[in-house]
Amino acid sequence: MSHTPRHPVDEYRPLSSMVLFGLQHVLVMAAAPISSVFLVSAALGLSTELSVNLLAAAFVLSGIGSLLQSLGPFRIGARLPFVMLPGGAPVVLFIAIxxxxxxxxxVGAVILTSVFYLVALPVFARxxxxxxTLVIGTMIVxxxxxxxxxxxFLITGRPGDADFGDPRDLLLGMAAIGFTIAFYWLFTGVLRQIAVMLGFVxxxxxAVSMGAADLSGATDVGLVQAPRPLPFGVPEFSLLASVPLLIYSFASMxxxxxxTVVNGQxxxxxxxxxRDAPRTIRAEALTSLTGGLFGTPLMVCSGENIGIIRVTGVRSRFVTAAAGVILxxxxxxxxxxSLVSAIPAPVVGGSAVLVFGVVIVLGIQMLQRAALDDHANTFIIGVALCLGLLPILVPGMYEAFPANARILLESGVAVGAVSAAVLNALFHHLRPRLYRTPQESRDQASPESPRESPETRSRPPGTDGTEGAPAAEDARRP
Structure with missing residues (x-):
């Protein structure tokens, strides 16, 4: 009796391998919860005790979200190897509010937005x-x-800081990258697959040998801690104050x-x-809702961990489930x-830069499937990339705009995604209808004599927008 072989994403691995590979995922994403909590703590002037509590909560919620995404119980999570963490833009919005x-x-805004995710999800699915593909690929780039x-910035510090561009920090960041490249080049098999972790270690x-890291503080604390719920007190709900997060939620979805598409590829x-994108979003919403009760910003899927999967070739979702347990x-x-929080930022930044470079390549690969021989697609991608990269490359360009508008305009991801989606709708959904002649409309309505306009004949299949976007079909391809 023949058995259908398991897909690599559903394969179990020996426990020791899952722990090892899961730890690599944790080390790569550890900078996100640490930096998120440090940013919130510094901006709001929080006490050390409260900061440690928030850091513990961030790790626990990241672990719970990773388990939901990886295991996908009750259609919550896409059953893909995802790791979750506090998002970058949501942290900025949390601090601003x-x-x-x-x-x-x-905190109330986080809870309201999490509920809004669940309410708006059916509409968003439509x-x-x-x-x-061209919209999603542009966004991923x-x-x-x-x-x-x-x-x-984890390597160099922020421009204007007293230690910006410190040679020692630059050396540590470049060393982390160099170590990873060397291990990936020298080793094969399992050791090559954990090259990022080896470079990190x-x-x-x-850093320790250079006196740039002090790990002794890990022994000065107790053994067990538990995140405390409602660290800021009872949440207060203001719909007006929550508007920036609510608007951001569409870009986040x-x-x-x-x-989800990239991970599947x-x-x-x-x-x-x-089917799968709503499951991923649903897990993000429920994790964020729980996180709001523990004082954390919105939780999102980690892009760097998709890069880790691509670099290592380890595709099992049970590895990221193991990462969830470790978190x-x-x-x-x-x-x-305490030990994790003591790892120098330049080392974390060096490892992350390398992995994020792979994420850019994944976006470029998606764009290659977007029928670039169609000049309209090339134009759409070029305009969206320009508008999306401008606030990233020229920080503060929208400084003179109102605060709420600035929060959205300064998000390159949101601007790029909205620009690509709007231009795609104009060129591939609205324009074919506007420029269809009366004869073409009659021909389309008559199944006995279907005709194609010269414009439709020259356009790659699936890009005219009249039968739905090509993403649904493209996304099903491995």
């Missing part, structure tokens, strides 16, 4: 045909560039859709975008949390 209206209102920039050892699994353990074990 907290500074203007107070931390309890910021709009997915307006997010074909912008996301990758933005993430490379954020990671680079080697960079940390170098579009980005999550793109990540990386692991070679057929993706039904109308939960880190959140509850105080010495581990």
């Amino acid at each position: 907290a500074q203007q209206h107070g931390a309890p209102t910021a 709009l997915l045909r307006f997010f074909p 912008i996301v990758g560039v933005n993430l490379v920039k954020i990671s680079a 080697a960079g940390t050892v170098l 579009a980005e999550t859709t793109g990540q 990386v692991v070679g699994k057929d993706i039904d975008i109308r 939960i353990v880190i959140g509850f074990v105080a010495p581990v949390t």
Whole structure:
């Protein structure tokens, strides 16, 4: 009796391998919860005790979200190897709302937005045909560039800081990249697959030897800690204060859709975008809703971990489930949390820059499937990339705009995604209808004498917009 072989994404691996590969995922994404909490703490002037509590909560919620995405119980999660973390843009929005209206209102905004995800999801699913491959690919490229920039700041510091461009930090960041490349070149098999983790560890050892990292503080704390719910007190709900996060949620859902497609491509699994993207978004919403009760910003899927899968070739979703368990353990074990938080930012940034570079390549690969011989597609992608990359490459260009508008305009991912989607709708959905002649309309209505306009004949199949966007079909390809 023959058995259908398991898809690599559904394969179990030996426990030791899953723990090892899962730890690599954790090390690569660890900078996100750490930097997110540090940013919130510094901006709001939080106490050390409250900051440690938020860091523990961030790790635990990241672990719970990773388990939901990887295991996909009750149609919550796409059963793909995802790791979740506090998002970059949501952290900025959380801080902005907290500074203007107070931390309890910021927490209330996270909860309201999480509920809005669930309410708006059926409507968003119907709009997915307006997010074909060219829109999602453009968005992934912008996301990758933005993430490379954020990671680079972990190496160099922010312009204007006293230690910006410190040679020692630059050395550590470049060393982490160099170690990873060397291990990937020298080794084969399992050792090559964990090259990112080995580079990360080697960079940390170098930092300790140079006196740039002090890991002794891990022994100065107790053994067990537990995240405390409602660290900012009872949440306060203000619909007006929540508007920036609510508007951002559409861009976030579009980005999550793109990540679901990319993840499916990386692991070679057929993706039904109308089925799997809502499952991924649903898990993000429920994780964020729970996180709001523990004071964390919105939780999103990690782009760098998709890059890890591509670099290592390890596609099993049970590896990221193991990463989820490790993250939960880190959140509850105080010495581990202290140890992770002590890893130098330049080392984390060096590893992350390399992985995010792979994310950019994934976006480029998607764009190659977007019928670039169609000049309209080339124009759409070029315009969307320009508009999306401008606020990333020229920070502060919208400084003179109102605060709420600035929050959205300064998000290159949101601007790029909206621009690509609008232009795609104009060129491939609205324009064919506007320029259809009366005879073509009669021919289309008559099944006995179908004709094609010269414009339709010259356009690649599936891009005219009259039968739905090509993304739904493209997304099902491995």
